[in-house]
Amino acid sequence: MAKANVARKKTVVPKRKSTAKATPQPSAGIRKVAVIGAGVMGAGIAAQIANAGLPVRLLDILPKDAPPKKKGNEVARNAIALGAIAKLKKSNPAALMHPRNAKLIEAGNTTDNMADLADCDWIIEAVIEHLDIKQALYKAVHKAAPKAIVSSNTSTIPLTTLVEGMPKAFRERFLITHFFNPPRYMRLLELVTGADTASATLKAVEDLADTRLGKSLVPCADTPGFIANRIGTYWLHAAVVKAISHNVDVESADAVLGKPFGIPRTGVFGLIDLVGLDLIPHVLSSMFASLPKNDPFHALGPAPKLMETMIAAGNTGRKGKGGFYRLDEHKNKQVINLHSAEYANATRPKPAALAAGKKGGARALLEHNSVEATYAWEVMGRTLAYAAGLVGEIAEDIEKIDRAMRLGYNWKFGPFELIDKLGTAWFAARLEADGQPIPRILQVAQGRKLYRNAHGQLEFLGLDGKYHAVTRPAGVLLLEDIKRRSQPVAKNISASLWDVGDGVLCLEFHSKMNSLNPFIFNMVHKAIRLVGKGKTYKALVIYNEGSNFSVGANIGMLLVACKLHAWPFIRWILRRGQSTYQALKYAPFPVVGAPAGMALGGGCEILLHCHKIVAHAETYVGLVEGGVGIIPGWGGCKELLGRATAHKKTPKGPMPPLAKTFETIGTAKVAKSAAEAKDLLFFRDEDEIVMNRDRVLADAKAAALAMVPNFAPPQPFVYTPAGAGGLTALKLALHDFAAKGLATPHDVVVGTWLARCLTGGPDGDLTRLLNEDDLLRLERESFVPLTQTKATLARVEHMLKKGKPLRN
Numbered sequence: 001m002a003k004a005n006v007a008r009k010k011t012v013v014p015k016r017k018s019t020a021k022a023t024p025q026p027s028a029g030i031r032k033v034a035v036i037g038a039g040v041m042g043a044g045i046a047a048q049i050a051n052a053g054l055p056v057r058l059l060d061i062l063p064k065d066a067p068p069k070k071k072g073n074e075v076a077r078n079a080i081a082l083g084a085i086a087k088l089k090k091s092n093p094a095a096l097m098h099p100r101n102a103k104l105i106e107a108g109n110t111t112d113n114m115a116d117l118a119d120c121d122w123i124i125e126a127v128i129e130h131l132d133i134k135q136a137l138y139k140a141v142h143k144a145a146p147k148a149i150v151s152s153n154t155s156t157i158p159l160t161t162l163v164e165g166m167p168k169a170f171r172e173r174f175l176i177t178h179f180f181n182p183p184r185y186m187r188l189l190e191l192v193t194g195a196d197t198a199s200a201t202l203k204a205v206e207d208l209a210d211t212r213l214g215k216s217l218v219p220c221a222d223t224p225g226f227i228a229n230r231i232g233t234y235w236l237h238a239a240v241v242k243a244i245s246h247n248v249d250v251e252s253a254d255a256v257l258g259k260p261f262g263i264p265r266t267g268v269f270g271l272i273d274l275v276g277l278d279l280i281p282h283v284l285s286s287m288f289a290s291l292p293k294n295d296p297f298h299a300l301g302p303a304p305k306l307m308e309t310m311i312a313a314g315n316t317g318r319k320g321k322g323g324f325y326r327l328d329e330h331k332n333k334q335v336i337n338l339h340s341a342e343y344a345n346a347t348r349p350k351p352a353a354l355a356a357g358k359k360g361g362a363r364a365l366l367e368h369n370s371v372e373a374t375y376a377w378e379v380m381g382r383t384l385a386y387a388a389g390l391v392g393e394i395a396e397d398i399e400k401i402d403r404a405m406r407l408g409y410n411w412k413f414g415p416f417e418l419i420d421k422l423g424t425a426w427f428a429a430r431l432e433a434d435g436q437p438i439p440r441i442l443q444v445a446q447g448r449k450l451y452r453n454a455h456g457q458l459e460f461l462g463l464d465g466k467y468h469a470v471t472r473p474a475g476v477l478l479l480e481d482i483k484r485r486s487q488p489v490a491k492n493i494s495a496s497l498w499d500v501g502d503g504v505l506c507l508e509f510h511s512k513m514n515s516l517n518p519f520i521f522n523m524v525h526k527a528i529r530l531v532g533k534g535k536t537y538k539a540l541v542i543y544n545e546g547s548n549f550s551v552g553a554n555i556g557m558l559l560v561a562c563k564l565h566a567w568p569f570i571r572w573i574l575r576r577g578q579s580t581y582q583a584l585k586y587a588p589f590p591v592v593g594a595p596a597g598m599a600l601g602g603g604c605e606i607l608l609h610c611h612k613i614v615a616h617a618e619t620y621v622g623l624v625e626g627g628v629g630i631i632p633g634w635g636g637c638k639e640l641l642g643r644a645t646a647h648k649k650t651p652k653g654p655m656p657p658l659a660k661t662f663e664t665i666g667t668a669k670v671a672k673s674a675a676e677a678k679d680l681l682f683f684r685d686e687d688e689i690v691m692n693r694d695r696v697l698a699d700a701k702a703a704a705l706a707m708v709p710n711f712a713p714p715q716p717f718v719y720t721p722a723g724a725g726g727l728t729a730l731k732l733a734l735h736d737f738a739a740k741g742l743a744t745p746h747d748v749v750v751g752t753w754l755a756r757c758l759t760g761g762p763d764g765d766l767t768r769l770l771n772e773d774d775l776l777r778l779e780r781e782s783f784v785p786l787t788q789t790k791a792t793l794a795r796v797e798h799m800l801k802k803g804k805p806l807r808n
Contacts, residue, residue: 030121030149030208034059036110036137038084041153042126044183047088047095050104051184051617052212052691057116058084059108069112081107095184097617097673110137117145122205124177126153129286134162142170149201151177155229156286159194159222171196177205178226180408185618187693188407189215190226210473214617214691217473218404220395224290227394227401228408231415233283234297235383239268240307241300243338246375250324250335252351256376260357260365262412268379271409273323277307278316296386309341363422366430377430380418385431387415388439392463398441398450399460399470416441416450416460424450456485477698479508479545489530495523497530503538504701505531514550516602517557518573521580531589539704540587542610543594543697549619552601553577555628559796562787570787571780577602577634578776585609585714590707594700595619596693600670604682605632608639611714612707613687614700615674621682622670627805629746629792631754632665633783638775640664641758642717643681654722655729658758662730666751668805718769721760730755746791746808753782 031054035046038060049056060080067073075082085105088095096102108116117123123141127133134152141150146169152162155178163171175193180186189209193202209215220226225233243253254267266274281303291297310316310323315336317323326334326343334343353373357365366377387401395401402414419427425447428438441450444465452459452467458481459467472478482498489497494511507527509520531537561569584591584606593607596616604621607613623632623640631637644650644657663669664680671677674689688703690696722729734751737743743751756762757778760770770778786792791808798806 030054030204032056032120032122034117034120034123034148035126036060036123036141037126037128037153038081038107039126041179041181041183042124043084043088044095044181045124045126045153045179046084046105047101048179048183048213050101051097052208052214053104054212055104055106057106057108057113057120059110059113060084062109062111066109074112077112078107078109081109093182093185094672095182097184098675098679110140114140114144117141117148120145120148122149122151122208124151124153129154129156131157131161135165138162138166138170138174142166146170147173149173149175149204151175151205153177153179155190155226156224156290159192163194163196168196172198173201175201175205176222177209178220180228186408187214187216188218188228188404189213190218190220190228190404190408192220192222192226194222210692211475211695212691214693216403216407216692216694218395218400218407220400220404221393223394224287227404229283230287230390230394231383231387231401231405232409233287234300234386235379235409236268236272236280237284237297237300237303238379238382240272240304242375242378244304244306246371246378247339248372248375249349250338251346252349252372253375253379255349255354256351256357256365256372257379260354260362260376261380261418264410269324273317273325276317276319277323278311278320280307281311296382296389306338306341310336313341361421362418363426366422381427381430382436384415384419384422384427385436385439388419388441389437391439391441397460397462397468420450424448453484458484472694475698476694477701478694479506479543479697482506490523490526492519492523494519497523497527499537500541500697500701502701502705503536504704505537505540506697507540507542508544509550510544510546511554514544514546514548514603515554516550516552516577516606517554518576521576524580524584528583528587532587534589537589538708539590539592539701541592541594541697541700541704542606543700546597548597548603549595549599550603550606551598552603552624553634555796556800558628558630558787559793559800562793562796567784567788570784574633574780574783577605578779581606581609581635582772582776585611588711588713590704590711592700592704592707594696595621596696600624601632601636602634605634605636605639608636608643608682612703613683614696614703615677615683615687615689616693616696617674617689617691618693619674619677620670620672621674621677621680622668623665624668624670626666626668626747626750626754627795628799629750629789629795630786631750631757631779631782633779635776635779637661637665637754637757637779638772640681641719641775642772643684645719646717647681654720655726658722658726658730662751662755662758666754716772718771719775721768721770722758723760724762726759727755727762730759744807746789746795749789749791750786753786757782 033049033054034057035042036059038058046056046058058081062077063079066077085102085107089102123145125137150173154176159176163174175197178190180188206217209217250269254269257263258267284303287297314321315323324336328334333346335346336343351372353365353368353370356368366373391398398416402416405411405414424442424445428442431438441463444463445461450461458470460470462468482500489499494517496508498506498508500506505527511517527540531540591610592612592614593610594614595607596619599607599619599621601624604623623636625632641657641661644660650657669680671680671682677683678685690699731752734743734748738748794808795806
């Protein structure tokens, strides 16, 4: 972000109603969008709009060496935008949810294509943070598309300054829409409206951003950095400055500021590496120029000289030669010394304060008598106090600030949720003991909690001293709210059943990482019995609000069983999982799977047995058992083969579906979006994809209820096995992969057993059809021998220790 030489006054957040006039200006429906500025953010925003299925124009300036405007020179003149689209196609993590979405992005330039904006309903400006450039662009945009909504992605220039000198008709259609990078994955969208912004303008953007772009919308005041970057930049800057002044090393700093406070695993210094060190001085300059002189931000001082040294050396983070962390030529992790700027191997220190935090929580860590605890207080304590002092200035209430920090910086808890965990009275007393001012919200609290559960309704404390209900947008149904106001219908240590209303039961996993085990199978059978009675319930939704739907089977349990040679137990758990999933598939009522995040291995298999899927767009699905040296054993081979056989695009005969299924399972393909999951047949063409995660449960419930009338379970399928000929063909392919170095020795072993399963084995007969029970038997017969190999045991152990596959 470039420096914006614009002074801002400290403001008080106006009530939401006063920022948007009820003037019916633009059409509520946004059908086509344009993004001007094809940098990292602009291109990413365009990609997310394409992910929503909307056509989008992406414009940038002419290249310096652009040829004259004439037919045939369009590619050269649009080179910047075309280059950005090319980068989107190759980006990792992927900006596009499906490669075909790139076709919805049309490249152009701001010299030749301004008139083309006339058919756009929403135009997003994402150009360099120079006021004169932005205002000149707005005049051109208003001339080309006077009826379009226009928004800026700025976070450094006030809205009032941006629209200075613009006509009222433009101001009524203008607002700030601040996306976070990368736009596909970061759910926060900060919205700033002006005194003249029409309510219809705001509503049109809100509707599209919520339901089509999948964003959680947070209204902000027109103040520097808005919410998340105002607090987040203070936090990051404090972490570096205080680590140097207290002589706390990078690893210890990340340890005490991380897990105890619900901070992402990257840690503070890892996050700066991810963002890029070269961006930090620009952000700080903007803050120092824009914030009032009495703002606590100034007390932190400028960026340390170390940052300048690192940037000059090219150590700008992950995009450079490394940052605070780096990998040496042997891929060993190294850490920089904050005083000498020299690198040394990471040592993973475990400060005593961290042990105190593990025992007694964040408060115990902050109370510990050590330099690391003092450091943690001066970073986290002061950051929380800074956030508390901004209530009423950057946003009208604490809930919006908490949501912005959770979604914008991936904090597990927002600042005020953290203060509640520490205790408002304790926190205020600690500030007072340090000679720090007590923020008004803490004075108002007088030791009360900032959030409370009032008869099942979550409420937050306002500056008026009263509690106010946390409201959800229309159409949002969260399991956390249901759990707050009711008791589970049934519960064990790994799963629960919840009544989500209208006769729909919800099955929730809550084991570690939502891994699957016999307790979950027991709860599935309990759900089938309850809904099957047809008295109180008529449909089942499988859903949870964990980070991941399910990472699959509990491989720790598998490892123990293998070491004990408990083969009967392994055979039992295979049969138990298979019978459970079959019972779901043939249940006499609708079963809807509603995943988000990872759905791997057994988590993918349970979805394959559901009657319908209503998935969050960011669902990552795959049968990845090969990574731990086994094959899918709970019906995954059966179901995927059945789908490949029945799919309309699959050529006739036994080999085409066999080859597709073998490739998908054998190479452990993972769909990196719900859209890609349809290509791999993990999801059906008619399954639903929901862009906003908060809307998944409500949409899944609606889908289940819509299926109830005239519902009938699917018909069992039969399969013509490829037999010995198919098995031989797959074996030859495996050995060819091995000869080319594409498959390891144990890959060949696992692949051979998978081939036996899918082809019917060496005794498979082309004249004899196999049914589902036959395929389940073949899964078991191929699974158990693999668990008896040392190589599979090594893979399981490695996965548990390192979190990644062993290539043996």
